[in-house]
Each structure stands twice: as C-alpha cells, then as structure tokens.
Amino acid sequence: MSPESCRFRPMSGLLFLVACLWNGGICTAAQAPPFPVQVHQDLFRGLPEPELNTLSGGARVMLLARDDLPLVHLELCFLRDPATESPRTRAAMQLLRATHGDPLNLRDGAAVLRQLDLLGASLHTWLDDLSFSFQLDSPSWSFAEAFALFTGLLKQSEAFPSALRRLRRRALEQGRLSLDTPGRLLLLAERRAVFPAGHPLGRIPAASDFRSCSPSDLQALLADLLQGSSAWIALTGDFHSSSALALLESRLGDLSGGGAVPVIPPPGSGGQVVLVDHRGSRRSRILLSLLVEGDDQLQRAELISRILAADFSSRLNRLLREDAGLVYEMDTHLETFSGFSRIRYSTSVETSQTGEAVGIILRELGGMSDLGAWELERARATMLRDAVAPADGLSPLAATFTWLAARGISVGEYNQALLEPLPLEDLARTASRVCKPGNATWIIVGDREELEPQLEAAGLFPTSLWSARRAVTGE
C-alpha cells in the first residue's frame, strides 16, 4: 500500500538499492543558501565493511554483526552468466521468481513454510540481470532453525507439474495484460531497443518459452544456480561471527563448482527513437536511455544521473515539474555493470504536452557540457546521503553487499569511488559525451497520430514505429 497522495512517489521495490544510490540536482547561484553549506564528506563514514570468508566449497561469505535489534538477515545470492542463458532458461527463472519466495508454489514446501511461519521467519527471492537471490529474515533467537529449514528446502529438487501449469498461466496472463499497460510497454520496448536479441541481456522469453518450460527446466536451472564459486552469502544482524560461520559451513559448505564472475559486454551505441503506438492514450510515456562506459564510470554515471533528474532541484524536475507543471515526477534509474552503466530517465505527460516536454529534455541534454560547481557539489551531497541510507536496515545492507559483489566491486572500493575527487571539467566532458544524441535511445509510448507532429516540431524524429504487440513479443 502506498500513501494516498504524496508530493513525489517514493522509489521502492527492487531498486531500493539503486534508488538509494542514484538521484540528482541543480542549484543556480540565486538559490544558494545565505550561509555556507558544506558537503558532509567528513560525516560520510561509508558503508560498514563486512568480514570476508570463504566456505570450503568456494562460496564467499560477508558477515556484519550488529546487535541493535534481535534480527538476522541472510542474502544468498547466486551470480548468473546471462551469456549462457537461453530465453527458455529466462522463462524458467521468471517462473521461479514468480513464486515470490514461496516455494509452496513449486515444491513440497508447505510443511517447511508452516514451520518458518511459526518461527517468525520469512523467505523471499530476488532476480535481476546478474543474479538470483534468496532472502531469509528471522528473529535472532530462531535463526539457526529457520536457516536449517530453508537450506533443506533449497536442496530439494522436485517441481510439481500442476504448480508449474498454474505459474505458466499467470505468466502468460501477465504478458497479455502488458499490451494494455503503457508503463510495461515502455520498459519492454526499451529493453528490446537497447539490447538486440543476440546480446546477453536481450534474450526476452516469448510466450512459447513459458509454454514449453517443464519441471526439468526448473530443476536444471536450480542445479546451475547452486554453485559454490558463484555464491555470495551476506549475513547481517545479531549473531556471533564464529558460530554463524560454522552454521553456514555446515549447511552451505558443500556448494561447489561454477565458473568465474561473468562480464557483460556493453550494448551498441544508441541513436534510436522508437515510437510505440498506443492509440487513444491520453498520456504519453517517455523514456530516455543513456550509456556510460569506462572502468571509472561508477561515480560519473551517478553524478550525471543526479544532476539531470531525481531530486526536486535536479534540472529536469525543476524545469518540467516545479516550473512548468508538466509532469508529476521525472525519475532516474541507474543500472551498473562491470565497465558500463545505463541511465534511464522516465516520465509521463499529457499527450498534448509531449512535444513541449521533449523539447525541454533535448535542450537540457544539449546543455550538459555546461555544469556548475554548485550542481556538482549538490549531486555529490545527495549521493553520499543515499550511500549511507542502507546502514539503517539489515536487509538493505546485505543486499548492497551482494549487489556490489555481483559487479565485482568491494565495499572498500565502493566507498573510495564515491569520495574520489572529480574535477568539474572532467565530469562536464563525460556528461557532454554521454548526453550526445548518438548515445541516447528514446522510447515514447502514446498515440502516434497526435505525437508524430509534436515530436518532429520538437526536433526528435522517430526512427522506428512499433505496435504494442511488437514491444511485448518482439514480432
């Protein structure tokens, strides 16, 4: 449930992590406060560094003990190699994910779930482009028992055909509903436009992949996932490190095998403008995707993301929302991989005002080489603010640890990267390169007849026209 009405929709869900990490802003000299405001780098203690260990089978362990609340959170994260996954494997993964951590749907876990309930424990799953994770929350007094139940369940391998049929039906139904959901169309179209079908991140399962997915596919998927060298375990909360490590070894020490952490190649350059026709739509959805490449792109991508959109005084939120009242919110979302990042700006606007909004965005993209020192300081302050936010909670902390591990970044490197000095001119050069038209992929979902003339008048010329079906199915 969300608040009935709020000033700005809080970011949530999966990207709590990314959302916590990436935001943005601008301040003109006229808006500078009448007293000095320091960016509180001295107060940025960074993320706490976990204690690192390796289990005998190869699984890596990150432990952070903290006794402020009698709770323990376990994040069991398996790194995947998207380059080896077929669309059918992806379908199997989505079906597994569709269980929402409730193995009752796939396995004979009813008795185990009941016992977890009685212990006050809960189990969830998480799926992103690079990993599949299981998350176990428990009061500290019952963690050992809950952990034993969970690992026992994890190593079972039966999948029930009837449950699978039900999940398949649900997945297909969701695919059908996507045709009428502009927000979903926007994301699917962007994924297809940025990552071609041959790219590891471009293998989107079709309805036929879901239909043909069998119990043995799920068993094979689990067997592939549960490998020692691809397993990262983050344990946070109220425990003693030595006994926790012994417990992990006793239940997960036999996880072995697996390959190296995969490196995803960046997609090709942008330059596409895709108009997805959604006839009769009274509002348009706009998504702008920018690629940031380079080994040192972590901090730069985040700052560019924050300067252009996110917080209320970011450039686009100031211009599109606060000044013009055209949009309710301008979101930015940053996805980071080893060697590249993808910034996605998105918003929704009345169909008749789409050209005006696009014109403002184009103008700001063109002006990104002209950055102010105040803008940089502000973006850096919000970046540090969000970097320490996960320290409040055991689950955000553990998720941050495994998120970094999946990208081959240690907590120390991350803390250092955020605080590294970055000259304004240097960032301006990167921003200018990242925001040039040839690096941008635009997706606009809305009524084609009304939008085409507006977009062309604004200086944005669609290179492809897709139907809603094309966005969902690729055909």
Added chain:
Amino acid sequence: MTTTLPISLVPLVLWVLAATPAMKPDQAGSAALGDSLHLPGKTVFLRNGMAITVHEDHRAPRIVMHLLVRAGAAQDPQGVTGTAHLLEHMSFTGSASVPAGAFDAWLEAAGGESNAWTEHDYTAYSTVFPPGALHLALVLESDRLATLGYSQDPSAFRAQRQIVVAERSETFGLPHGRDVQALNAALYPESHPYHHPVLGWRQDLENMSADSLTSFWMKHYTPASCSLVLAGDLDTDHALDAAIARFGSIPAREPAPAPDLAPPPSPGGQRMVLLDNVADRTLYLAWLTVPRGHPDEPALAVAARLLTDSSWGGLAQMRIFRHFPFNKVQGWTSFRRLSGEFVLRVSSSGRPLSHLLRAVDGELERLERRGPTQDQLARLRAGFSSAYLRALEPLEDRAAFINDCLVTWGEPDCMARDLERYLAVSAQDIRGVVGRYLDVDSRLLLSVVPGRQPGAALAGSRVLEFR
C-alpha cells in the same frame, strides 16, 4: 482507503511487511522482543501547544524529522476539495525567509531530502538529513510552519496546481488506478469528509484560488495541531534545545475543531459498477467498520489476513489448491479517526463475478462458523511479533511510529502495547467481528469491468460515475 506508513502502524505491519506470523516466541525470544519494542525518547509540549519528541539512534549518520499536522483532506472546505493536498505541495515553494526554489536546493545541497503525504486525517512531512544539517532543517521547517500562509506566490500556485492535475491524471489513468477512490466515494455519502479523494475533484482543483490555501493554513496549521519527531544520530538535549528555539517562538493559535460526526450509514447491500480501461474483471466487497483505536480493530485486521494471506489465507488457499481462477486475492483494513473500512478484492480474467462472490461468501461463512485454526492463530502471532521488530529498522518508520503513538494513544512509546492487542486476539474474537461487521446486508459490492463489457458486472449494479 489505504492506510499508510506515516500514520498507521497496523496496516504497515500487516501488509507492507510480508512477514508471516506464528506462536509467541519462546522465553528467550519473548524477553528479547520485550526489550526491543521500545522507542525511548523525550517529549516536551511547548507553550504554543506543539509537541516535540527526540529519539536517539546512532546506527547511521542520519536524522529524520517527521512533522505530523492533524489536518488533512477531511478538513477540505465544501466545494474546494484537494485544498489540504495542494497546500502540502505549496509548502515546498517558499516561506518568509526561504525564497522560491530554495527549500529543496538548500536541503539537497546539504545532503538532505524531503517529502510529504496527505491523507484524510493528517498531513505528514518527512525530512532526512545528515547530522551537520540539523540547524538548516529546523530553519526550513519552522519557517514554513510559521509563515507559509503569508507567502503564496501566484506563479508557484499555478505550477503546483498543474502538478497535482498531472498527478491525478497519472494516478487515475492507470488500469485500476481509480478503484480505491471510487470505492471510497461509494462507501461514504457526499456529506461525509471521507467521501472525496485527497487529490480533490478535478473541477474543484481548477477553480481553486491561492486564498483558499491561506485560509486553510490559518485555520488548521496551528502549533497545537503539530507533533514533531526528531530521530537519529543526534544528542537529545542539544536537538531538543535547538528545536524549542525554532518552534517555541511561533505564536499559539486556536486550532479549528476537528469534525466530529455520527458514524456514516451502512452502504446497505448496494451494488455498483465502475466501467474503466481495464482488461480483467474485479470485484470489491467493502464494509464500514470502526475507527482507529477501537477494541475491535485488531480482530478485524486479523480476519482480513486470515482470508487473504498470500500463502495460507482462506481465499489464497482456494486459488492455489483448488485452482479457482482468481487472478488476484487481496484484502485490507483501514482505521481512521472517524471510521474504518474492511475491503476484499478478487479478480479474474474470464470467470463471472457472481462465481467469485459465491466463493468469497463461502469463505466468510466458514470463518464465522468455525473461526481460525490454532495453527493459523499461532502463525499470525509469531508473524506479528517479528513484523513489529522489523518495522523498527528504517529510521523513517521509527519517527512515524512515534508520532502515530502520540496521536492515537497520547504516548510516544506504544509499540509493545499495540502488539499486545494483536497477540490477545482469540478465535472467538474473530468469529465475533466477522458476524458483527461483515454481513451480507451491510456491504457494498463494486464491480470494476472493461468499459465495453458492462454486462460483466454483478446483476443489478448501478453505474458509478467517478471523474
């Protein structure tokens, strides 16, 4: 209406956290739980009537400032719905000492951020910042509380009104984006302050003037209507002194009395249909129940959970094991100052809504006749205990809980007491509330079906207009 994080702890624990309960913890667990469910703090009441509470929590270098104003959409003047919410938006556009655009720019430059929520009973402002920005945050918050009503800029007013129109259009334009608001409008008569959406009727928004905001602010944003919580990496005495220095000088004003109405009439078995841009068929069953703090509140919340918990609720079990083609089964309770609601939602792609209704009625009857099993009760209790613990993790939630406790129970530290109310719910209590409140004759049945399929609604449904 969805009750939400800033004010209502119970739905948060029930629905936002997907924790599933069970028996009370063992003795060691019980002791740990009891020690942990406390939010120690210091509360002072200023001479102008404002409450200030400080709670220290040094887990991270952050402070949360949570300001709760006991005025919301229920106080919107007749014909000017949406006033409370638009005023919330305007409160970020400047005050006597803070020029336009500076509130966010200054705060964000110092590593802070701010957001706000409006509900029918209250408006909440939440600001997060590093310890070094405490002074700045207090300046910004106290200045707008003291002078906001005198600084309404016409161009900012027009822009913010447009933003709200965009928010309304975006929210209500989504598939099922209007359902809950429409349900609310159907449950409460036009004369009731919970009838209209918080965002306001579109026509009222378009006709609204900046003067109406000033008038609302004068009447309702008084110090005595406000409760401020500072939680996080701070020193209690220092933070309290600083807050008192900023807020203590705001002159007292007599707060407008909150509306005190007779309970709204029961919807009396009405059937309505909302024709919308949706692909599936959805049926809502809704009842008016009790206000926040009522003794029956915990049993009603538990009953909703017993019916719809995703893994073992009666309706969810039917979906999973009997292949009844519900696409979705949801249920929630909301308890507000004047009234509460109990809502069940089921949807299907092709099955007639009358079949879904029969299935739900069967489960309700079963729950009233047999009550929950001991196993279900044990799961619930364990889940409540751990969910209350987890709810203490985010600093933002801690601050909101303290304000919720103050508003509901008059004390800042009520978590343990609140949990006890839930742990004490018996099978008999549950059967009792199902029989007393969830009967066939006093409910509203709302069908939400595709605009081109009006015949998919329950027979006898009257079309509900909601714009």
